[in-house]
Amino acid sequence: MTPIPSELPLELKYTKTHEWVRDEGDGSVTVGITDHAQALLGDMVYIELPDPGDALEAGEECAVVESVKAASDVYAPVTGVVIDVNGDLEEAPETVNRDPYGDGWLFHMKLEDPAELDGLLDAEAYAEMIAEEE
Template identity: 90%
Template sequence: MSNVPSELKYTKAHEWVRDEGDGSVTVGITDHAQELLGDMVYVELPEPGAALEAGEECAVVESVKAASDVYAPVTGEVIDINGDLEEMPEVVNRDPYGDGWLFHMKLEDEAELDGLLDAEAYIELIAEESH
């Protein structure tokens, strides 16, 4: 069973979003997503400063098996990216909610967070998809 921390928000595309409480969020891919993809070998991140629309393709995580797009969970500006992943993409497998984070975004509208899934809804989504 995948780990789904209760304090995070989620998207249907298997990203997690952490509200940093200062108008910014941290984004990564869920434990479930990394498990499905398998050993990560390459991560392509957005440019810092990039303005993203919610739902826009903005990053790619590639495992030995497959490439998978990562979508911006909310609208806003990329303020930081996890550059360590360039050399160590496997951290996404090891610590998807910690050192395996992908990027920080400054939110345009904090209310957008309310539209994301909570942990319970995300667990349900995983259960549905595995049937």
């Protein structure tokens, strides 16, 4: 399966560690890894997610995505509490390759401080960062 190349969604926020963050507008966010990250890692074979109720500090290791190639940590992009995780990934980790910004989301968390979102990268800044990496 060749992952479908996606444009960076403009409405999302990004981290330097290649997570994306969707502001749900109710004080919660959805978190996943970017298309760029999944393409670098290759076919996903196992994903370890946090537990609902876990309190996360921004920058803390909170999930692991394992591809055929390697295990890679996912970092909490903001501080808050996990309210839901994408249980479908247990049986179908390849969803992260196929649809990283949609069905391949990892977890949903309640923000401690909504202003923290302003400190994240916008699509343009993230695109610049990955262009520089290459």
